[in-house]
Amino acid sequence: MLQAAESVTVLCHMNPDADAVGSALALGIALQRAGTSVQVSFASPAALTESLASLPGGELLVAAKQVAREVDLLVAVDCGSLGRLGALRDRTEGAQQTLAIDHHASNTHFGTANLVDCSAESTTVLVCDVLDEWGVQVDATIAHCLYAGLVTDTSSFRRARPQTHELAARFIAAGIDPVAVSRPLMYTHPFGWLGMLSAVLGRAVLDRSAAGGRGLAYVVVRSGDAAGLRPEETESVVDLVATISEAEVAAVFKQIDETVWSISMRAKSDVDVSVVASALGGGGHRLAAGYTAHGTAEEVIATLRTTLG
Numbered sequence: 542m543l544q545a546a547e548s549v550t551v552l553c554h555m556n557p558d559a560d561a562v563g564s565a566l567a568l569g570i571a572l573q574r575a576g577t578s579v580q581v582s583f584a585s586p587a588a589l590t591e592s593l594a595s596l597p598g599g600e601l602l603v604a605a606k607q608v609a610r611e612v613d614l615l616v617a618v619d620c621g622s623l624g625r626l627g628a629l630r631d632r633t634e635g636a637q638q639t640l641a642i643d644h645h646a647s648n649t650h651f652g653t654a655n656l657v658d659c660s661a662e663s664t665t666v667l668v669c670d671v672l673d674e675w676g677v678q679v680d681a682t683i684a685h686c687l688y689a690g691l692v693t694d695t696s697s698f699r700r701a702r703p704q705t706h707e708l709a710a711r712f713i714a715a716g717i718d719p720v721a722v723s724r725p726l727m728y729t730h731p732f733g734w735l736g737m738l739s740a741v742l743g744r745a746v747l748d749r750s751a752a753g754g755r756g757l758a759y760v761v762v763r764s765g766d767a768a769g770l771r772p773e774e775t776e777s778v779v780d781l782v783a784t785i786s787e788a789e790v791a792a793v794f795k796q797i798d799e800t801v802w803s804i805s806m807r808a809k810s811d812v813d814v815s816v817v818a819s820a821l822g823g824g825g826h827r828l829a830a831g832y833t834a835h836g837t838a839e840e841v842i843a844t845l846r847t848t849l850g
């Protein structure tokens with residue numbers, strides 16, 4: 542499909558992470574080298590977050606409203622459902638074919654063709670398979686994009702099959718610098734991050750009876766807590782809360798608007814948070830998932846508590 546198309550749009554999910562952008566730019570670079578007309582985009586936010594601007598291929602990105610209405614092939618990467626394309630979901634209507642490449646268990650198989658494998662640790666693993674099958678040389682530039690999705694979605698290789706560690710070795714052999722790729726993505730924050738962490742972590746709650754007695758640790762991040770900080774700083778909180786030994790499940794309630802919340806969850810092993818997220822209108826993976834909720838902080842916390850059991 543990639544070889545046959547003369548024009549291709551590659552779309553990430555809304556609020557794209559390093560796996561989505563890395564997958565899209567790796568494909569975009571390969572398509573551009575093949576002489577194919579290619580646009581890469583996502584519905585929101587308006588610009589790429591600062592940490593992801595470190596990835597090569599950013600010149601392929603176009604604003605959402607500039608994305609062509611008619612195209613031979615639309616590829617959606619790391620995107621579990623049509624709805625996650627946001628305002629760009631209508632671009633599937635003007636596409637001859639739609640290819641979904643994804644690793645979310647909750648994927649709805651919305652493409653005319655679907656490469657969905659939830660045993661893949663990242664979508665970039667699947668994109669690498671596609672590029673290999675296509676005969677594209679994975680050089681340092683493409684490897685940078687693919688490694689970015691891999692290192693972030695595996696939490697720095699804490700969750701990776703043996704062949705995935707070998708894939709990382711291949712990317713390093715291709716010439717990437719793992720520290721230079723990871724640092725802007727995961728290990729760089731402004732000084733104000735420390736003050737935000739100190740405020741929100743100081744209010745953390747441990748609910749030992751939640752999740753059938755396995756425990757829930759949670760933190761509420763109100764708009765004021767994160768004022769002047771990037772989304773990257775708020776996103777970092779859930780992985781800290783997830784280290785608490787007394788709780789199987791960690792949650793962070795991020796205030797988006799007065800009564801709108803974005804909830805991120807992590808589980809250690811025996812609670813499937815993708816089921817919880819799906820029940821509340823979201824999705825994700827078994828041990829990392831999220832959803833959007835409306836109400837007061839107390840209301841959205843109570844809803845999660847009830848759904849967790």
Ligand SMILES: [Mn+2]
Binds near residue numbers: 560561619644663664
């Ligand atoms: Mn992913």
